[in-house]
Amino acid sequence: MxxxxxxxxxxxxxxxxxxxxxxxxxxxxxxxxxxxxxxxxxxxxxxxxxxxxxxxxxxxxxxxxxxxxxxxxxxxxxxxxxxxxCPMAEQIGKKVIEEFKKKNPDTTVVAYINTTADLKTVCDVCVTSSSALQIVNNIENKDILFIPDMNLGGWIREKCPDKNIKLMQGGCPTHALISKTNVERLKAIHPDALLLVHPECRKEVVDLADYVGSTTGIMDFAKKSDAKEFIIGTENSIVQHLQMECLDKRFYELSKECVCRNxxxxxxxxxxxxxxxxxxxxxxxDEETRLAAKKPLDKMLELGG
The missing domain is CATH 3.40.50.10800 (NadA-like)
Structure with a gap:
């Protein structure tokens, strides 16, 4: 066949x-x-x-x-x-957050949607990479714990200086493989290419980007841009997808290591x-878990639209 x-x-x-x-x-x-x-x-x-x-x-x-x-x-x-x-989704256990909430009852726990259903049951609101900035800005409380991705959380913290955002050690091991050295190498080969990266990348990479956004945001930006060359700083399959949809443009992998094995x-x-x-x-x-895990997703819709 x-x-x-x-x-x-x-x-x-x-x-x-x-x-x-x-x-x-x-x-x-x-x-x-x-x-x-x-x-x-x-x-x-x-x-x-x-x-x-x-x-x-x-x-x-x-x-x-x-x-x-x-x-x-x-x-x-x-x-x-x-x-x-998803290694990132499994990095922080439910008990860790339960203990944190006991010691910090006035802190809002914001969970990246890349978390298990079990962990979501003890979180206050979920976010996606595209909605995180808006939702964090819309949270009335200034004290926030952002889990599990410290790179995405750090990027949000820089853009929300009025918030007191705490982070835990965690993140996407695939995006973490991309380094500043990768950027310097690709920019030397393709000096006119725009650098588009996911906020799960390290700060040293994000700071050099022409555009930072979610996977769909990266793809939309590349499709609509008048530029003809792009260096893609996220999972490498996006290069293939974009190349097939935009035959008149050229796309380059920022790192050959950025492949999600899962x-x-x-x-x-x-x-x-x-x-x-x-x-x-x-x-x-079970219904008890489902309903508890649905609450932070419902809150995400309330705060993010």
Whole structure:
């Protein structure tokens, strides 16, 4: 079976079996082509809630599938690969935050959406990389703990000097691999290229960027920009996606090391085996956990719109 034949069969079967396929931006383009929706983690969860299908396949990592289940309890939600986790989402345990809140009861705990459902149950509000700045500014309390990504949190802290933002040691190990040396090397090779980076990158990289934003923000900026060359400082699959959508422009990986191994676990064959044979892990969540984890997501919508 060729890639195209497998894709055609997936598209046929997903309609027959009432399956909505959600694909994160960091997953390969061959899987993009069979998706109902492509985007970032929270955007996909909102699409899942609005989609008419009763079954949802998340081609991404576990916390994303959990978020889908939190927002769509009436649907059956599946994760494309059982081993696809997120190291950042698993860095801070629920007990650590419970202890912090006991000692700091007046501090608002802001959790990046890249966290487990269990951790969300003890947090006050969630944010995405695109909504974090707006939401933190809209929080009335000045005392804030931002978890788990200290790079994103540090970037927000610089832009919100009126807030007292505390951070914990944590972050995306993939984005952390990008260094100032990478920027200097690529800029020397492509001096006219604009540098677009994700705020999960180190401060030394973010400070040199022409644009800092979420994955979808980076892609939108590159598509709309009049510039013809771009250095991309986020997961390297974005270079492929942008190049296929903007044939008149050129895109360069800031670091060959910026590859999310967890996102790459999902293959087109995994998607095929799910829609054909039902070979996939279903996300099961008790109602008490779901409702507790939904509260910071609801607060995110309230503060971020």
């Amino acid at each position: 060729t890639i195209r034949e497998m894709q055609d069969e997936i598209i046929r079967l997903k309609k027959e079996k009432d399956i909505c396929i959600l694909v994160h931006a960091y997953v390969g383009h061959d899987i993009w082509e069979v998706a109902d929706f492509v985007g970032d983690s929270y955007g996909l969860s909102k699409q899942a809630a609005a989609a008419p299908q009763k079954n949802v396949l998340m081609c991404g990592v576990r916390f994303m599938a959990e978020t889908c289940k939190i927002l769509s309890p009436e649907k059956r939600v599946y994760l494309s690969h059982s081993d696809a986790g 996102m790459k676990l999902t293959t087109l064959a995994d998607v095929y085996n799910m829609v054909k044979y039902g070979e996939c892990e279903e996300i099961i969540m």
